[in-house]
Amino acid sequence: MRFAIIVSFGLAVTALLVATTVSADPATGEGVFNASNCADCHYTQGPAREKTISDQLAKQGPELWYAGSKFQQPWLEQWLQDPQPIRIMKYNSVMEKNPGGHPKLAADDATSVTEFLMSLTSGDVEAGVIKPKKNPKGKLIFVKKMPCSGCHQFPGKKFKGGNSGPPLVGASARLNPDWIYAYLKNTDTFKPVRMMPNFGEILSDKDMKSVAAFVATFK
Amino acid sequence: MSKPIIVTATLLLTGLLGTVTARADEVEQVFGFYCAQCHGTEGKGDGPNVTDDFPVDPRNFTKAEEMEKLSDADIKNVILQGGPVASKSPMMPPWGKTLSEAQVDALVKHLRKLCNCEGKEG
Numbered sequence A: 001m002r003f004a005i006i007v008s009f010g011l012a013v014t015a016l017l018v019a020t021t022v023s024a025d026p027a028t029g030e031g032v033f034n035a036s037n038c039a040d041c042h043y044t045q046g047p048a049r050e051k052t053i054s055d056q057l058a059k060q061g062p063e064l065w066y067a068g069s070k071f072q073q074p075w076l077e078q079w080l081q082d083p084q085p086i087r088i089m090k091y092n093s094v095m096e097k098n099p100g101g102h103p104k105l106a107a108d109d110a111t112s113v114t115e116f117l118m119s120l121t122s123g124d125v126e127a128g129v130i131k132p133k134k135n136p137k138g139k140l141i142f143v144k145k146m147p148c149s150g151c152h153q154f155p156g157k158k159f160k161g162g163n164s165g166p167p168l169v170g171a172s173a174r175l176n177p178d179w180i181y182a183y184l185k186n187t188d189t190f191k192p193v194r195m196m197p198n199f200g201e202i203l204s205d206k207d208m209k210s211v212a213a214f215v216a217t218f219k
Numbered sequence B: 001m002s003k004p005i006i007v008t009a010t011l012l013l014t015g016l017l018g019t020v021t022a023r024a025d026e027v028e029q030v031f032g033f034y035c036a037q038c039h040g041t042e043g044k045g046d047g048p049n050v051t052d053d054f055p056v057d058p059r060n061f062t063k064a065e066e067m068e069k070l071s072d073a074d075i076k077n078v079i080l081q082g083g084p085v086a087s088k089s090p091m092m093p094p095w096g097k098t099l100s101e102a103q104v105d106a107l108v109k110h111l112r113k114l115c116n117c118e119g120k121e122g
Helices: A002-021 A026-035 A053-057 A073-081 A107-118 A136-145 A177-185 A205-215 B003-039 B072-081 B101-115
Strands: none
Touching: A026 A107, A053 B003, A073 A107, A136 A205, A177 A205, B003 B101, B072 B101
8 A cells, every 4th residue: 555655656746747847849839829919019930021111110029030049048938927128118119118018928838938939040040159258359349339339228337328229238148149149240131120230241250259249248 | 285284294293292202201211210219300319329328419410500510421421431430429320231322312311401401512
């Protein structure tokens, strides 16, 4: 009798562990994504669709077709459960502040949607190129030589940065460093129409890597 | 004048006005999308990026006394190459790899409308 109880308990614990460690299938997450009406604001099939400013202004939220290349999984899973505003300004606006209120997901839905979003990757992001590094060159370009801080909040001591672009504060946890570099290098591939200038033909490849490594350190 | 000629002339004139209007709408959209984030929607230098600790004052395009000192070529160069080409702040981005020449030319004309002024020759 005692042996049967021990075996039953052991099997139950094993089943519980298996259930909690098995990853959700991206298709499951896609189902939750669609059922939660996320697609009303976010499109998930690439390549980029926007051709005109009007196309971009018609969007309610950022495209997610390369989300798996852009975001870090732990951050994304946590954010979907407690979606604190990232942008200072409402998406596409230079007049209205971000009102917040992004829908939140329950933990198991956040896990499965994250699995889905992390499956959406871009072949234009090469892995293992950028390691976060506080480098003087990257800092000089970001803060002094180029207008990055003019639009993006960053962990500066005196000047904290501008408000029109998404803050880069917290980039070390939120963004894939390799994506930061890929985005600087080929911005049009990801977002053909956006308020940010193209720097791919202005900065050297080495400089872009320096900036990406620097941005990837932002807490 | 015969009726067909009147109708044709009216249609041509409407089409022409429509094209001019569309271009005015387009440059306003370009300005609102790219420029207003620092220069403000009315070009007064008060966009959302201009926080209390913003290191420079973006140009106020409505100030004729300042805009008259700049030639159209000066303005075009700064838009294309960024502030440093005119010894101004690098907070003014180089837009030359983002905007077309036609868009930049239209923006220069738009800025002249904002200041209701002409620039110096050159």
